[in-house]
Amino acid sequence: MKEMRLKLAKTLALIMLVCVGGFVFLDWIKSQEVPSIDDRPFNELLAPQVAQRGAYLVQVGNCAACHTARGGLPFAGGKNIDTPFGTVVTSNITSDKLTGIGAWSAADFWQAMHHGRSKDGRLLYPAFPYTEYTRITRDDTDAMFAYLLSVQPVRQINRPHALQFPYNTQAALAVWRALFFSPEQYEPLKQQSDEWNRGAYLVKGLGHCQACHTARNMLGATQSKLGLSGGLIPMQNWYAPSLASPAEAGLQDWPMEEIMQLLKTGKTAHSSTLGPMAEVVFSSTQHLNPEDLRAMAHFLKELPRQVSEKVVRKFANSEGQQIGQSLYHNECAQCHGDHGEGLGDYPSLAGNRTVIMNSSVNLVRVILSGGFTPTTEGHPRPYGMPPFGHTLSDTEVAAIATYVRNAWGNKGEAVMPLNVQKSR
């Protein structure tokens, strides 16, 4: 009996080993499909206009958001990125030769951005969005690399990741990559305009919008086939709303000017960016040049519509609505108006998509944490929403959220105190 069990275990182990080996091989095969381009002459990279273009691309790609720790030196890494599988620590991408990427070649950098492999061949974790950056052209990665070489070198040794087994193994990464990653290039659609194609290239590649605006599966992979249909951002407890659905953050029915205003300033008459999107506007999209801004807006406006169905399983009850209403009038009406109409710079809540969309995660987050829209050139002195997390209970926040989701013609599922507790 015991012998049989041992034999079974051995067989299983062997099957596992063969499978993993197969996946590693598959991943290797896939990385051979797109041949690397030969290294460029180095002096070409050193031209100042190349680095200047690279600086712009690095800013739009928002590399600093992850590769600079709070209070740390620019691009020296060391920031913890929490994932459901453990903590990934970002790396030093300054020009330091020992601890940064100063000893890399442009081809090494391309290998990281396009294939998700480090200089030494090590597979990289997809917290680094090479699943999107893979679509960036070699010309652009070279420019980015040229800029990073011009960044002040910082000698700071990369801290190791703290991931759980088996996610901390290269074999697991190889399996993951075989399942979910293929290097690819952006192929422009001939039937679309240059502007649309430029927008698609920015959204799907450098902008890596999909990293948040698409739901991740159980193994943390974004699913391209879903389009930009929205997803909960792991660990952060913010919901990145669907860009395909006009009922969420879809821009299909917006005038072009307003889409550009939102990306450029973080605020329009009808919408505000808070939380992770405030960071994106602050560090990335406000710096887009006019052509790229228009291109991105164009592509987003023409995303195919996906109609999201209204889900209401739990209804608001009249007793709860009364409590919610009286809390609303004490705490919120001063700025958002007695009828949710919004006063001055403060947004209206009647018909507000963040208020009524199926996911109430962002509404609850905004009530709990408040926040400012980012300061930008076009909107330099934002008004703030107070955090109510420490003055209101879960029940009270749920009552206000349910009230605003069902007042003034709004319609949305009731928010439960448990939903609020989860967001704290």
Place this chain on the structure above:
Amino acid sequence: MSPTASSSISRRLAWWLLFIGLYQATVLAAEPPNNMGQRMQACATCHGSEGRATNSGYFPRIAGKPAGYLYNQLINFRDGRRQNATMAYLLDHMSDQYLMEIANHFASLDLPYPPAQTTKAPSATLARGEQLVRHGDETRGVPACASCHGAAMTGVAPAMPGLLGLPRDYLLAQLGAWRVGMRRASSPDCMGEITRRLSPQDVVAVATWLSSQPVKRGLPAGSLPAQPAMECGSGFR
């Protein structure tokens, strides 16, 4: 036109003007004002209306603190030298220019203080606290608080904070955080150095004495009478 008709017209005109005036007033009342006080409503839930937190809780008063001090703290929260998730979240995506405007706004407020928070503290604790605040402790190499924070302890322009009118718990938490390196200032970090020289009992004595002092006028002094005892990375700039 008869005099009666003319007075009837002027009476009607008066009613109309009154009506328009009232209508304007309601419209204006509905629209929140376009000023810094309104923009900073987000701060009021913790720091109190106009930044003059009551001293019954934990949160510090910010109204009337020197602008340089407030600006340095905003930067410290953003850069992780002070740890507070709410503060970091609120100001993460703000330009330095706006942070400076925020600092100037709260610094410009000259508002009355509530009565002192701590009452009936043991006299020995108060005596030790006052000793440290006014004279320091030479044996431990601790300079008098007053030598930098001003003889009236209401701070010194441009960036040295006043220490009065703050909750005792807040003072204890700050001195403790400095001692263990959770709160830092730009280097050289004098307060880190000084708090490490204090015993835990000294920390309690200083916080107790400071929180028991009434404040009549809380505005910072214009300058220090003598050269400060230590070289500091912030507080003087």
